[in-house]
Amino acid sequence: MAPLFAPRLAFVDVETTGTSPTRERVTEVGVVTVEADNDAMRVTEWSSLVNPGVPIPPEIQWLTGISNEMVRGAPGFTEIAADLAARLHDAVFVAHNARFDYGFLRAEFARAGIDFRARTLCTVRLSRALYPERSPHSLDAIVARFGLDPQGRHRALGDARMLWQFVQKLYARWTPAEIERAVDAVLARPATPVHLPPQVLDELPRAPGVYLFYGLNAHPIYIGKALDLRARVADHFGAEAVNATDAKLAAEAHRLEWEETAGEFGALLREAELIKTRLPAHNIALRRRRGAVVFSLDEGESRPRFAVAAGTAPEQLEGAFGPFASRASARAALIALANEHGLCLKTMGLERRRRGAPTTDPCFNRQLHRCLGACVGAESAGEHAARLRTLAVQWQLPPWPLGGALALIERNSARGREDWHVFDRWCWLGSVQTISAAEQLAGAGPRGFEADLAKLAIKALSPKSPWALERLALASTCDPESQTPASTV
DSSP states (O other), X not given: XXXXXXXXXXEEEEEESSSOTTTOOEEEEEEEEEEEETTEEEEEEEEEEOOOSSOOOHHHHHHHOOOHHHHHTSOOHHHHHHHHHHHHTTSEEEETTHHHHHHHHHHHHHHTTOOOOOOEEEHHHHHHHHOTTOOOOOHXXXXXXXXXXOTTTTSHHHHHHHHHHXXXXXXXXXXXXXXXXXXXXXXXXXXXXXXXXXXXHHHSOSSOEEEEEEOSSSSEEEEEEESSHHHHHHHHHSTTOOOHHXXXXXXXXXXXXXXXXXXXXXXXXXXXXXXXXXXXXXXXXXXXXXXXXXXXXXXXOOSOEEEESTTOOGGGOTTOEEEESSHHHHHHHHHHHHHHHTOOTTTTTOSOOOTTOOTTSOOHHHHTTOSOSGGGTSSOHHHHHHHHHHHHGGGBOOOOSSSSOEEEEEEETXXXXXEEEEEETTEEEEEESSHHHHHHHHXXXXXXXXXXXXXXXXXXXXXXXXXXXXXXXXXOOOOTTOOOOOOOO
């Protein structure tokens, strides 16, 4: 056999308790090391079961044949870490869907206090590079296509052996120069998940925008924004990316769509809108923002009136405070304010009273000398309300700077694109690409208030805005009763 494309290769496979390197653990590691030894090659095999410290799910036990009983007496990863690191040292890390195996080992090594890094070669991508017309490129398909020995399939050492067999088959069918060119091409570009076409990264523009990952159906599983679509999507699948969301995307993504925008501001707006309307499974944090609230304070009153932020009419926002992520977070902020400045939680309606307690009882903070006494008449209701309003002004929505709608114009001269983002009283009406369309949008009537979009507008209009946006007041004949959603870019 001709000299290999690297002097030292480590064919690696790991079995795990699941798909998330941050939450799941390794249960078995198998390594076949191949290195040049004068004119010959020295092949060394090593494997070990690993006690993951957590139960192995039944479906994983069924797939791998590794049970909880088998790993109970096995060493923990920290006990094998030094030996394993030495076996992988200075070797090209070769694995099938290498991002998975490398990500798990990186996470386990990190927990053991070892910063492990290696050049990784994915045999899925190598198979694609040499056989672009053949599909699929799963390990089962490769075993069948090349007549590999399937003994030990789904066990770590057995799968590592199959990868070494696969490379030997390649050298029997291709010249060393052809294999080296394919390896160099694979090592020079980011990985793509098994189910996505290999050319998908090449098709992505180097431009701002949003991207949508899909699974097996028409519903997106993840939506993101980017200043550089190609670079950002590649980041999800780079060997260094080991977070739980990226691991799930690598396993589940079958299709990718994207939309360009003129810049980051438009991408943030579009991302927020798509997540609200499409509800992707893996955008949990952004989806939770639907529970955002605002509160108002009537003149002379200390009890805040809470309202769900989404859909609140613009005319009801004057003087409102917030938005807060949830009613609970708004209450927590007010309680912290009260504790710091001697406000009365009872007067503010934020203290739960025991059933049957006299209404003249002092609040709990008064008993701890942290309330100035509005609950017992030591501070008048008017004085307390005035103090609360003054202290809460830090959360008050700023007044809308115009009498009507405003366009924030975002330009990208390199891409020849111009987006007009139209707002009225902190409500985003949509984004279009001409002044006439922006004026039509301004006259269509504002949609309901959306907390995260309002925060973006407030940031954009602040003196320290991170975006270079031109502002233009729009003439409009807005009907306040119209709440028709606007079409977007």
